[in-house]
Amino acid sequence: MNKHQKIAQCFSPAAFIHDSEENYQAIDRLIIEQEIGGLTFFHSRHSAAANFEKRAESLDTEDTFEKLIGLINRYQALSRIPLLISIDGEYGLAMRIEKTPQYPFAITLGALKKDPEKWVEEVGYRMGMDMKRSGIHLNLAPCADVNTNPNNPVIGYRSFGDDPEKVAKLSFAAYTGMKKAGIGAFLKHFPGHGDTAVDSHLGLPILEKTKAELEAEELFPFQYGIDRGVEMIMVGHLAVPALTGGKDIPASISRALITDLLKEEMGFQGLVISDALNMKAVANMYPEPGELEWQAFHAGNDILCFSDHVKDGIEKISQKASDEHVEVVFQKIMDLKKRLGLLDFEPIEVPIFDWESHSQLQKELAENYVSVISGEIKSAELQTLAREGKLGFQEFFTQNPSRFSQDIKLEFSPIEQAEKVIITVFVASHKPLNQFGMDQEVLDEIKALAKSKPCILVHFGNPLALMHLRNLEDFEAVVCAYQGFEETQEVMAKTLQGL
Template identity: 70%
Template sequence: MNLNTQQKIAQCFSPAAFIHDSEENYQAIETLIREQEIGGLTFFHSRHSAAANFEKRAEVLDVSGTLEKMIILINRYQAISKTPLLISIDGEYGLAMRIEKTPQYPFAITLGAIKENSLELIEEVGYRMGQDMKAAGIHLNLAPCSDVNTNPNNPVIGYRSFGTDPQQVAENSLAMYKGMKKAGIGACLKHFPGHGDTQTDSHLGLPVILKTKEELLKEELLPFQYGIDQGVEMIMVGHLAAPALSSGKEIAASISREIITDLLKNEMGFKGLIISDALNMKAVADLSPIPGQLEWQAFQAGNDILCFSDHVKEGIEMIFKNASEEEIDTVFEKIWELKEKLGVFDFKNLDVPDFDWVSHSKFQSQLSKEYVSVVSGKIDSQELQRLANVRKLSHRIYYGQPESTFSKNLTLKYSSGLSKNSIEDSEKVIISVFVPSHKPLNQFGMDEEVLEEIKTITQSKPCILVHFGNPLALKHVGNLEDFEAVICAYQSFDEAQEMASKFL
């Protein structure tokens, strides 16, 4: 197809498209497609949930019909685009990260806890996730994270990382990437050069990693080098500074030519596509007051796809004014080849996909067998049965529901109305905590009074803790040695609750 220089530059742009939005905003996207001829769109749930990162809120607004609305919008936008659009989404644990009532898979931290056949199972997760996305008209998933979770106070990575060991993270993230690729969708390792050891959220400010280059090569950069050596074709660069890689300057990697071109491309040998992290994030957005300037900086540093740009028209103009014909052609050819490879040009009107929930649940059960585990102490089921028979066993639920799968299973097993037994009269207490948030803000959403109450119970009686949710929240529940045993279920899926109840 014969495109002029501006049209070629426009193929680099993948601005945000919000599923729940006003008709006026839908039309603004149509104007971008018609007038600027952008190359793609990155779908997000709503402005409200996207803003949660900036406003330090953890919740997501529940708006119904999200999947149906997204399908309508993809059909609507593709219908008016001269060149079919590359549709991407940020779905680290599946479509469910952005779209309600779609299959959700375990967090990376959960998959990192799998004991047997972890690489095969993680690849299968990637494959199934990719199939779901393909059915929903998505070509590219902006995942997985190859960040090594080396800083326990990290406000933004945590549950999104496969773990603290660089080699394990390297192997797991590659397995996830391969699974998605096998399903026929694109994937990318992120957030280069590694967002794990940071204390600032790049949605809010510029994180800085003060490590030597040697330290970075051993930890942060190892998963990316491993992926490059195994032929990974796409990497996302994060908004974080690593002065040891940029001649001592505190500059975001996403706009640093030294980090992207000199290090990633030339030194580490990456030949694939580079995509920027969202260009509206405060780590970079606040530094470029002139519209289009940030887009040009990101392009000049070596990014091929510019994600979530708020200044598309000005960005195209600025790149047109400053970049050479050769630079533009090189980037354009990479994007065009990616579109061909992912079947973007074969677009056909989409129907709302029908997911196989039975198969999904069976797979979730298979996974939960591998990650739900007793992380400390021992459980004596016979003794629990004996105590239940004489009404000396009680169950306290925090943030969960009495009719949850776990509670129902306990009631069935011990048939003595555990929740009604008083703690004073009990000899042992099962404490189940359904952690309200997977983000660390406000102690993962847990109230101080609740945490104090749990600590008081553990001081007065032998207790078994059953923890549903992000395991990084365990540190707030108390000293694990204060519990007779701790079961970590990692997720609150019904299948994980089912598995946790089997340990009792």
């Protein structure tokens, strides 16, 4: 293979499942003419990374999964060397593809009370198996970010928590589970995106901390993983001046950070992948097509994700990179392809998921993470009030009556007659934009109700959204369910009934 062909193996541009035939053919040409090494699949252009906070919460598009399998087979048939197929599926295929198994968010798994590492590894294994059966080789997950900023617009629910040691152990457990399933996984977003206030899809976050502070928090989970043999890390688009000689340069294109710190000082020997190169934090820095790709490669990235300028990038890297550097990176990618069994690719059939097993796992996880975070649940008292016609019930932010209201075996009375009220809040969005999608008028109504009589708050969704209910002491008790899954609602109903 010539130098151009070897460099092309570094490129993993975006492929959209729901797209035009013209755009599918453009990918065909990239595979045939440029001989790219991989593809990173997204649901649609509307939901791609650059539009992260603006996209619809759910896009009702039929047959996404079947289309994905068809495209993987189509593109693999065109490639001389089988493609590395990647997806960003932090909570499973369902993050990008409808009607596929969804697993709990990282923040939910961070709330597991018993054997958390064992359970997180099992979740990683299950989602990894879903992907392997679907022809996907790399999951661009898990997050090893320590989410110490509750107003972080982009990490939040994607992090295992705000404690570096917990994040280190659980992100490594998730990574281990995916590796056990036979796919590649990445700790991300090095050097740590958890204490930022800017979304790197939209702008450049700058983390003003000393190196010592970074080592104690942001860098800790990555060093933990490196010391235990983690083979892949994704570098984020955030500036950390303390690590780059005082410059506000994105980590993803910083040689001081990737080569000097990550590889040499921290001892990482594996593959480095860039975060999506179309993200606004870096995309507008180099107007000349191909220059950003060169900067990312020169900094030490081995795989270039979501490049919008593949041909120009290959050309620019070919002109500027040494033959030795290209050869080292090429061998790392080919070794990965061999290790993951790509070179024996056969067309794949649409897999059938074991939904019963998945539901059982969800139930077992919910029994482990559903938590009374303040106050106390007095189940016997609730049953007495219900018999006497003095227990009220009110749901907020639900379109239809929830499974929870069916599962709880208590008789409810009108709020006006009630001495005590169970309030359920189904958080509208897992992202913090616009108060997690919760209308202020409704939030004020919940707060007023809590002040008027004893209330138990049952919170389905991102626990970070609780900040918008202000004083939790206004509630007699607060129970956090973290997710709105049917299985979680069933477990929550039993919790209130003391079952």
